[in-house]
Amino acid sequence: MRLVIFDIDGTLVRTGKTNQVLYERIFREEYQINLAELDWTQARFSTDSGLMPFIFEQARGRPPEPKDIAKVRRLFKNYWQEYLATVSPRQFAVPGAAKLLAMLREQSEWGLALASGGWKDLARVKLGGIGVKIDGIAGAFADDAQARTRIISLAIESARRTYKTPVFERTVYVGDAFWDVAAAARLGLAFVGVGSGETADDLRSSGASLVIRDYTDQAAFMHALDRAPVPVHRDAPLD
Ligand SMILES: [Mg+2]
Known part of the structure; x- marks a missing residue:
């Protein structure tokens, strides 16, 4: 069995x-x-869980207390829900995403996992916004680690348990940002970039050789999964 892991945002x-x-x-x-006034060159992580300690250390000189984290998470989720009430699933989805995930859940050649730098309850809200339920899908989230590479590794472990497969013949990570390319390179995973215009240019200049626009052509995407290479490692400031 092979494994495809998706970033979400x-x-x-x-x-x-x-x-x-x-x-x-x-x-x-x-x-x-x-x-905007913080020194973002000092940030190490691009994830929700890595962001909170960075912001509090920079602005307050102390780590966040559990009540701070709980408050920010609650407001972030509320505001996301308010925002999603104003946009249609069609606008919010990367075209073809919901259909692709439904198809992947139906077949048995590829295992499916999610690896998000966002909180799990937010992943549920955001994917709920395009009609996708995350229950039963293997995955790891910002709740599980601060570093994206660690979250992806935990998503692979989650998929091993879900599919009762000790080793996947091939693992491909799908993402949209330079830190995704860097994480795939560090972990030795094949990588498919998703985006167009500036996003696609950024992905390519970060080392992604295979970038698709969206998932409207499922056959083209599955072909990309088969042939995507491991990106060449380049230093990236964020994990
Ligand atoms: Mg992303």
């Missing part, structure tokens, strides 16, 4: 700048912190 759903806009709002309103 920007890869299956068009999150755009919404995560950033909502975090900026929450930290401005609740903590009077202007995220």
Whole structure:
């Protein structure tokens, strides 16, 4: 059996700048912190769980308390739900994503897993926005680790349990950002990039040689899974 692992934000759903806009709002309103003023060159992680300690250390000189994390997570989820009530699934989906996941769940040649740098309850909300239920899908999330490479490794372990398969013949990671390319390179995984325009250019310049626009052509995507190479490792500032 082979395994395909999907990032979520920007890869299956068009999150755009919404995560950033909502975090900026929450930290401005609740903590009077202007995220634009932080020294982002010092950030190590691109994940929700890696973001919180970075922001609190930078702006307050201390780690976040559990109540801070709980508050930010609750508001972030509420604001995401409010936002999703204003956009249609058609607008929010990367075209063909829901149908592709449904097809992958029906066949037995490829195992399916999710690896998201976002919180799991947010993954449920966001994929719910395109009619996809995550229950029963293997995966790992920001709840499980701060580093994306660790989250992807945990997603592979989750898939091993789900499919009762000790080793996958081939594992392909699908993502939309330079940190996804870097994670695949570090882990020695084949990589398919998803995006168009500037996003596709960024992916290619980060080392992704195979980039698709969306999932409307399922046969083309499955072909990409078969032939995608492991990206050449290049240093990336975020994990
Ligand atoms: Mg992404």
